[in-house]
Amino acid sequence: xxxxxxxxxxxxxxxxxxxxxxxxxxxxxxxxxxxxxxxxxxxxxxxxxxxxxxxxxxxxxxxxxxxxxxxxxxxxxxxxxxxxxxxxxxxxxxxxxxxxxxxxxxxxxxxxxxxxxxxxxxxxxxxxxxxxxxxxxxxxxxxxxxxxxxxxxxxxxxxxxxxxxxxxxxxxxxxxxxxxxxxxxxxxxxxxxxxxxxxxxxxxxxxxxxxxxxxxxxxxxxxxxxxxx
Numbered sequence: 001x002x003x004x005x006x007x008x009x010x011x012x013x014x015x016x017x018x019x020x021x022x023x024x025x026x027x028x029x030x031x032x033x034x035x036x037x038x039x040x041x042x043x044x045x046x047x048x049x050x051x052x053x054x055x056x057x058x059x060x061x062x063x064x065x066x067x068x069x070x071x072x073x074x075x076x077x078x079x080x081x082x083x084x085x086x087x088x089x090x091x092x093x094x095x096x097x098x099x100x101x102x103x104x105x106x107x108x109x110x111x112x113x114x115x116x117x118x119x120x121x122x123x124x125x126x127x128x129x130x131x132x133x134x135x136x137x138x139x140x141x142x143x144x145x146x147x148x149x150x151x152x153x154x155x156x157x158x159x160x161x162x163x164x165x166x167x168x169x170x171x172x173x174x175x176x177x178x179x180x181x182x183x184x185x186x187x188x189x190x191x192x193x194x195x196x197x198x199x200x201x202x203x204x205x206x207x208x209x210x211x212x213x214x215x216x217x218x219x220x221x222x223x224x225x226x227x228x229x
Contacts, residue, residue: 001102001103001130002130002169002171002186004061004063005103005130005132005171006171006184006186006224008054008057008058008061009132009134009171009173009175009182009184010182010184010226011057012050012053012054012057012134012173012175013173013175013182013226014029014226014228015031015053016049016050016053016136016175016177017177017180017228018030018031019031019033019034019035019049020034020035021034021035021036021037021043022034022035022036022037023037023043031053031056033049033052033053033056035049045109045110045136045138045177046109046136047088047107047108047109047134047136048107049136050107050109050134050136050175051067051088051089051107054089054105054107054134055067055089058091062093063091063092063093063102064091064092064093064094064099065089065090065091065092066089066090066092067088067089067090068086068087068088069086069087069089069090069101069104070084070085070086071084071085071086071087071123071127072127072128073126073127075119075122075123075126077119077122085119085123087104087105087106087123087127088104088105088106088107089104089105089107090103090104090105091103091104091105101129102129102130103129103130103131103132104123104124104127104129104130104131104132105131105132105133105134106120106123106124106131106132106133106134107134107135107136108120108133108134108135108136109135109136109137110136110137110138111144111147111148112151114151114154114155117148117151117152117155118151118154118155118158120133121133121152121155121156121158121159122155122158122159124168124170125156125159125162125163125168125170126159126162128166129169130169130170130171131168131169131170131171132170132171132173133170133171133172133173134173134175135148135172135173135174135175136175136177137174137175137176137177138176138177138178139176139177139178139179140176140179140181140210140215141210142208142209142210145174145183145206145208148174149204149205149206152172152204153200153201153204156168156187156200157196157197157200160196160197163189163196164191164196167189167190167191168187168188168189169186169187169188169189170186170187171184171185171186171187172184172185172186172187176215179213179214179215179227180227180228181215181225181226181227181228182225182226182227183206183223183224183225183226184223184224184226185203185222185223185224187203202221203222205219205221206219206220206221206223207219207221215227
């Protein structure tokens with residue numbers, strides 16, 4: 001299944017890179033979805049484009065899906081009473097008798113506050129099924145991913161006890177629109193991997209530099225790189 005999700009994420013990146021905005025000419029590979037502009041005439045990029053494209057790809061594959069799916073567990077992310085939360089998107093298989101949820105997907109864009117990253121990581125860890133984190137960035141510089149990785153590291157470590165007990169499987173993808181560059185890596189942890197916090201630190205390591213408007217990776221560390229540079 002992870003192989004399928006890798007391919008879905010890869011295709012979403014290329015679709016995002018081919019997407020036209022309301023002021024540009026579509027190309028042969030441009031999806032029908034286009035980027036809107038804000039009141040100040042700047043192009044609006046959000047997590048919603050990625051979710052729509054994801055659903056479009058699922059419509060051609062052997063998966064079923066729901067959006068804004070109520071979680072199985074309860075969460076106390078606001079207020080003082082545990083409540084059901086929701087996953088942005090959930091994938092299902094049908095085994096001939098019933099639908100079985102097989103993955104939860106969370107979409108993010110830009111550089112969210114730590115609290116917003118933490119609440120979605122909590123859902124991906126605690127729900128106990130594989131997850132997919134798809135993160136859209138307008139652009140990036142040398143500090144962009146390290147800043148995001150620091151927030152992700154802190155979030156993942158906040159749920160170390162649960163991760164150690166039940167294991168974690170999350171495919172992380174980061175797609176940079178303007179540089180037409182992306183990286184993906186599967187976070188797969190169980191007790192055999194040893195110390196959880198060390199595993200998180202090593203996983204979230206990617207050495208790169210930005211020169212002349214291009215991203216040059218110096219140490220991939222297991223990240224799959226896609227680009228059109």
